[in-house]
Amino acid sequence: MNSPERALSFLEFNLGAREGGKPVQFESLTLSNLYGFETGDGTLTCYLDVTEELQNRYGTLHGGCIATLVDIIGTAAQLTKYDRSGVSTNISVNYYRPAKGYRTVKIVGEVIKVGRSLHTIEVSVRDKETDQLLAKGIHIKTMTEAPTNLLAMAETFLERSSRAVREDGKPAIFDASALQGIYDIKARPGAITARMKVLEGHRNFMGNLHGGCTATLVDVVGSAALCTTTAKPHVSLSITTNYLRGAPLGSTIRVEAVVGTMAPSIDLTRAARFVNFTTKAKDKEGQPICFDAASLEGIYDVTAEEGAVTCYLRVGLRHRNLMGNLHGGCTAAMVDVIGSAALMTLVEVNHVSLSITTNYLRPAPVGSIVRIEAKVLKPGASVNTIEVFFYDDASGKLLLVEDDKFPGSVTLKQIPKL
Numbered sequence: 001m002n003s004p005e006r007a008l009s010f011l012e013f014n015l016g017a018r019e020g021g022k023p024v025q026f027e028s029l030t031l032s033n034l035y036g037f038e039t040g041d042g043t044l045t046c047y048l049d050v051t052e053e054l055q056n057r058y059g060t061l062h063g064g065c066i067a068t069l070v071d072i073i074g075t076a077a078q079l080t081k082y083d084r085s086g087v088s089t090n091i092s093v094n095y096y097r098p099a100k101g102y103r104t105v106k107i108v109g110e111v112i113k114v115g116r117s118l119h120t121i122e123v124s125v126r127d128k129e130t131d132q133l134l135a136k137g138i139h140i141k142t143m144t145e146a147p148t149n150l151l152a153m154a155e156t157f158l159e160r161s162s163r164a165v166r167e168d169g170k171p172a173i174f175d176a177s178a179l180q181g182i183y184d185i186k187a188r189p190g191a192i193t194a195r196m197k198v199l200e201g202h203r204n205f206m207g208n209l210h211g212g213c214t215a216t217l218v219d220v221v222g223s224a225a226l227c228t229t230t231a232k233p234h235v236s237l238s239i240t241t242n243y244l245r246g247a248p249l250g251s252t253i254r255v256e257a258v259v260g261t262m263a264p265s266i267d268l269t270r271a272a273r274f275v276n277f278t279t280k281a282k283d284k285e286g287q288p289i290c291f292d293a294a295s296l297e298g299i300y301d302v303t304a305e306e307g308a309v310t311c312y313l314r315v316g317l318r319h320r321n322l323m324g325n326l327h328g329g330c331t332a333a334m335v336d337v338i339g340s341a342a343l344m345t346l347v348e349v350n351h352v353s354l355s356i357t358t359n360y361l362r363p364a365p366v367g368s369i370v371r372i373e374a375k376v377l378k379p380g381a382s383v384n385t386i387e388v389f390f391y392d393d394a395s396g397k398l399l400l401v402e403d404d405k406f407p408g409s410v411t412l413k414q415i416p417k418l
Helices: 003-015 026-030 063-079 148-163 174-178 211-227 269-280 291-295 328-344
Strands: 035-039 043-049 087-095 104-114 118-127 133-142 183-188 191-197 252-258 299-305 308-314 352-357 369-378 383-392 409-414
Touching: 003 035, 003 063, 043 063, 063 087, 063 104, 063 118, 063 133, 087 352, 148 174, 148 183, 148 191, 148 211, 174 211, 183 211, 191 211, 211 252, 269 291, 269 299, 269 308, 269 328, 291 328, 299 328, 308 328, 328 352, 328 369, 328 383
Parallel strands: none
Antiparallel strands: 035 043, 043 104, 087 133, 104 118, 118 133, 183 191, 191 252, 299 308, 308 369, 352 409, 369 383, 383 409
16 A cells, blocks of 8 residues: 555544444544545645534534544555654644635645654644634644564453463463453554453442452553563552542443553653752853853752752842743743753763753743742653742732633754664
8 A cells, every 4th residue: 555545544534434324433423524635745735615514613613523633644654655653752733814604714734844753743723715824733743653463462461361261261361350351452663452341240349340459450461561661571660559539340441551661760850950960050250151050040948859849039130031930931941950950860872952841831030930840741761851839939820721621831952863
């Protein structure tokens, strides 16, 4: 299958997924009416009518629908050129004009930057008739993939663990007793999912899934997920299970295991030393020798723990803007530097910034003390997400956007491959 055909097959599969005439996944629910597909080398163009089910309360194309377009069309554009799509690392969308109801929009996805581990795709949404730009999104994807044989091995491991029986039909190992009836096993790089119906052999005396059976699922399915990344044998060190709700007899549960990361033994003072050195680097005349030292002078009380760094800054004259408040550029520089320090508590290798997003809520006037807290939100093998919060130390109020959609400033850091 050539690349354009692969892209169109991807769209047909995702947008046309139905069961009994009804959509069975999010894409087929929202974007099943895409049409007029045209493919090129790293590009894909299509059209969408803004029908009533795609509109928001104002009668225009819903912002969530546009974000979904950036996701799906970005991936399809990538598949016109490459044989795999990787996984999404970041999706950002800028909205310029509303897409009015019952009009037609033109969507164009184009691969604009290709690296060894990251691909960047730009997706634009325009009014078909006027060609006005309505929205533009950037979709960044990480190109990691486990060998096919590892994925097959993981699925086989889980199937055999659940079906190991003796000649008399009784389970041959404990796994087979606890995992009897597991099905719909699907592996992807770093993760595996499966379903299981709660049978008589799984229940406790209250008629729910036994806690011991749940812990066994954590152990075995977790091992299967790890099998998607390595063929090396491994043993369990610790299993912690939190029970939230009961799964009654006869119900079907979905189990998903994702390989996370554990920090090695790292000198946490290294992160604090990095901040102190970076922000206080001066020449013989006492002048800052780098941008960090010039803009972030005055940071103090730097403390580090695993995956996090906290420090303070008294806003001085050198930090202010024309209105006498902490400069937005200075804030962004701190997101970068303090975010890097937080990551240094988990990894010892060098890293570079991929993206920095800063949202502002309240000003910090000259003389005020700002508390800065950086935390590694999502560690990864090559891309790490760090969240940074800025607080007024006196009132405790957050100085950056505080809402359910975007609770702080975020910086993405990449660990380059050597």
